[in-house]
Amino acid sequence: ILDIRMLPYKLNLILYFKKAIDMKFLLSIFFLLTLTINAKASQNCAVILMHGKWGLPYSTYLKILSEKIEKLCLIERPEMPWSRNRNYDQTYESLLNELQKKSENYRKKGIKKIIFAGHSFGANASMAYQAYIGDADALIAIAPGHNPYGMYHIFGLVPGHALKVDNAKKNIDEGKPEILIKFIDLNYGVSIGMKKEFEIRSDIFFSYYNPEGLAHMVRTAKEFKKATPFLYIEGDHDNIKVGSKYSFEKTPFHPMSKYQTVVADHAMAPEVASDLVIEWLKEIVK
Incomplete structure (x- = not known):
């Protein structure tokens, strides 16, 4: 009814x-x-983001930056040989060749812009990549770290370090790269400086600690294979801040390159600089 x-x-x-x-x-x-x-937007670009010394790919220091990059580009966060898990298990050259394969795979998928970015030791790697391989479309270095030149030449910084580097070179020259080297590694990024002991092959050790090798940023800055847009960021409270003249100004000139400081220490620089990174990236990938 x-x-x-x-x-x-x-x-x-x-x-x-x-x-x-x-x-x-x-x-x-x-x-x-x-x-x-x-x-x-993501199909146009891919960012390979590399973490710092003794860190991990999903470090809290990179969380905010990663989330913002993901809205603009594809992002990959590989675990680097200097992570707290891997403890230097391959040479720098071997790593850079692996990164080149990642770049090639993205290009096969139609990605137009490949950007290598890193924090601390990862920033060092972005520069080494462009000097050794050279096919990156842009580079981002945040609070660049790892200084084999300083560790070798500054007496007392790490006692006995230079002799270990020389011994590693001798082992390689004599055809015995597998001989192990026990050494003290130094992490400059913390307030006082942390030390940690490792024992690794001579060839691996020398690839990262050769004072004139691929980890020496003054050298790699001069040896970029081509002029490349390069964003170089340092925290003004960073213990290892070196300024623009140290390596940034030694790279081949590109009008899109930029040196910038942010109000941050070494660890927090990626988060504090995240908006700056995104604004710069937008100009690169548009």
């Missing part, structure tokens, strides 16, 4: 659900369009 008194209520209820369904539909369309736009 139809109750006439209930008709207005039922009609209002029907209209309410219709509006709700229409709104849900519109929101779904908006969401799909947003995904499409973001996907198209």
Whole structure:
């Protein structure tokens, strides 16, 4: 039996659900369009983001920066040989060749811009990559770290270190790269400086601690294979801040290159600089 008194209520209820369904539909369309736009943006660029000494790919120091990059580009965060898990298990040259394969794979997928970025030792690697391989479309170095030149030449910084480097070179020259070298590694990025003991092959040790090798940023800055957009960021409270003249100004000139300081220490520089990085990246990938 139809109750006439209930008709207005039922009609209002029907209209309410219709509006709700229409709104849900519109929101779904908006969401799909947003995904499409973001996907198209991501297809244009890929960022290989490398962590610092004794760190890990999903370091809290890189979390904010990574989340912002993901909205603009594809992002890959490989575990580096200097992580707390790997403890220097391959030479620098071997690592850089692996990174080149990653770059080639992205290009095969149609990615137009490949950016190598890093924090601390990872920043060192971005520069080494462009000197040794040289196919990056842009580079980002945040609070660059690891200084084999200083560890070798500054007496007392790490007692006996220079002799260990010389012994490693001797072992390599004599065809015995597998001989182990026990050494003290130094992490400059913390307030006092942390030390940690390792024992690794002579060839691996020498590849990272040769004072004139691929880890020496003054050398790699001069040896970029081509002029490359290069964003170099340092925290003004960083213990190892060296300024623009040390290596940045030695790279081949590119009008998009930029040196910038942020109000941060070594560890927090990636997070504090994240907006700056994104604004620069937008100009690179557009």
